[in-house]
Amino acid sequence: MAAKKKTARKTAARGASKAPRRAGATKKAASKARADAANQRKDAVVLDQIRQAATDVHRDILKRSKPDLAFPVRSLKNVSYSTKRGYFEIGRSKKVRTLTVNTVKSFAQTLRMMGLSKELVETNDFATKRDAYYQSKNWDEARFEEQAESDAVMDDIEALFSIRGTSREQLRFVPDEHGGAVAGRLIVLDPDRETGQVERIDCTRFGSGAYSIPSTVEHLSFETDAKFILAIETGGVFQRLQSHKYWQTADCILVSMAGVPTRATRRFIRKLSDECKLPVYAFVDCDPYGISNIYRTLKVGSGNAAHLSQFFCVPQARYLGVTPEDIVEYQLPTHPLQDVDIKRARDALKNDPFFKTHKPWQKAIEQLLKMGVRAEQQALAKWGLNYVIEEYLPRKLARPAQFLP
């Protein structure tokens, strides 16, 4: 009987995938055209911005006046928390670098780095920080001696263009590290960099494995009928939910952050959430690190990289758990808070504009400090390995209004 059922389901699934083939092809072509057009538009804007910045410098030189470049100041003094937008924003302070005898080398390097970016956009290629450093070895006098120097110049350029709404990834400078893992009710559309042909990546079809987010996600688009995105701290919990196909039961998309999420992971979640209007729920350890590093970084960005928040943070994210209240309600096994935990929690209460703005968070962190303990998300395994799937998550998801902000 069980076997029969299985076969029936299998046939039905096959039939379903065959039927809308023609409709699927049209849809495919349409989504390819859309993705192509959007990517080309974005690239054209970036090229324009680079040309404009270079033209300004060139014009000054022709006028025999000293050219300059104005970068936003990246110190905490030039950062504010926008309750309306829901993330850290960079202010209007600028530092101006004027071409002088002393700055000629770094000025030239900045322009060459912008030139590299232009080349990368035009050839639809990309470079990591390391790649860019080694490329410079062919720039004669403008070559970098240390990677720290080229990283600093890249950071400057990133800040320069960020105030024009362009991210480092759009300049084709990509991080060296991969993004997190993804599984669930999602199709990722990824146009081939040479042919433009769109690959449709079905994240329900990876068995116990997963989709590994590429280091840049700007060119991706999505199709999904999921109801939410679940962003998970540990690989262990992700693997459990994925192996048990929790995304099927709960109509969702699972993303493994593996600690503090990388740039690519944050950008992927943000883009997916924005474009498909999906709520984002964070599921992390209940400790000051999980709350004020992992969740806070995901949601509002970090103070010393406020110029990135507009691209990378996920202001729509909400905190599903584990909460200090969960520790009591689910009688979770705990560990005592260490000094570093206590310091981090007090810092958040006293100095962090995000936590200072949100009363429920102040209450939660104070409760945690009072209890003097922390709990890991896997502590739910006390009640059975799959308690998290069968009890905890369904109960939580029945009342999303109660999630912490």
Next chain:
Amino acid sequence: MAAKKKTARKTAARGASKAPRRAGATKKAASKARADAANQRKDAVVLDQIRQAATDVHRDILKRSKPDLAFPVRSLKNVSYSTKRGYFEIGRSKKVRTLTVNTVKSFAQTLRMMGLSKELVETNDFATKRDAYYQSKNWDEARFEEQAESDAVMDDIEALFSIRGTSREQLRFVPDEHGGAVAGRLIVLDPDRETGQVERIDCTRFGSGAYSIPSTVEHLSFETDAKFILAIETGGVFQRLQSHKYWQTADCILVSMAGVPTRATRRFIRKLSDECKLPVYAFVDCDPYGISNIYRTLKVGSGNAAHLSQFFCVPQARYLGVTPEDIVEYQLPTHPLQDVDIKRARDALKNDPFFKTHKPWQKAIEQLLKMGVRAEQQALAKWGLNYVIEEYLPRKLARPAQFLP
């Protein structure tokens, strides 16, 4: 004209994928049956081994004699390098733990942990180290107070069963971390843990993303027409080769190790190489860390975990580069060796049985020490971002006999 060509290619590809549908279905069913049978056989062996170990203890108790468990000694003194098998092997020394008043708790914990393993195999589930620790909170007097204790017991059990040819993953204790990323000419067959239905994961179809290896790979099998596996140290180089579909040009499978490869990544490469008879080429930074940590761990395992080598190391791996000779030949930009690098290199020459056995490695490491520099694999970007694809790898791959052992 270009557009026409593209359409023609597309249609041809579609036709091709439609034609062998019936043949594909039969093949699919056959491979599913094969995978199922193999997995069931393995599970039966594991259950037998656990029952046997428990029965021995039970029999002793019934005879009113003190039961004991014998674990292989895991110190370096009990390790040797087998040139024939090509990896570190654990010797025959054992430490015997006899049930006494003093050992009663850890003895009980060891048996309960084995009981948990049996349950996991029977329900086709798994647990991470953390999961197992928290599960124990319901074991009354046998519960662990600290995770360090439960980790130690799990390590003991792993060693105990390793001498019977069973790995920790087969006992269903899986690592908390994910494996690396994979792209290329490979189809991974992954049977669903409940229905047994096999998912066919085509690693050529991930666009700029990749297949993320699950934390346990024992249940996977493979189909491939690739000629070799390229194991890559950095995410940056992996992303470059993947985005440019290097696996298509070179008929290969790309695996990103992201530093020292995790257990799952090593096991995945080993299993894939064994089952599909594929050579493995390592492509890492030319420094003592890349050579003696990343490559050595991949190839022969590590001395203090010799009981794992039989499952995890890849003795068939060979070192494609970057070699000290490459630094000279390709005039690569370098960094000076730090004290820690020099210490690591001298250690390898003096104490490591692997490097002591292989003359070409001694020569290479001595050359590196003499030059006093190291080079990263991305240093090839000096000659152009895609020089690695267009020049370096093709030249190297034309002469695999010259790879270091």
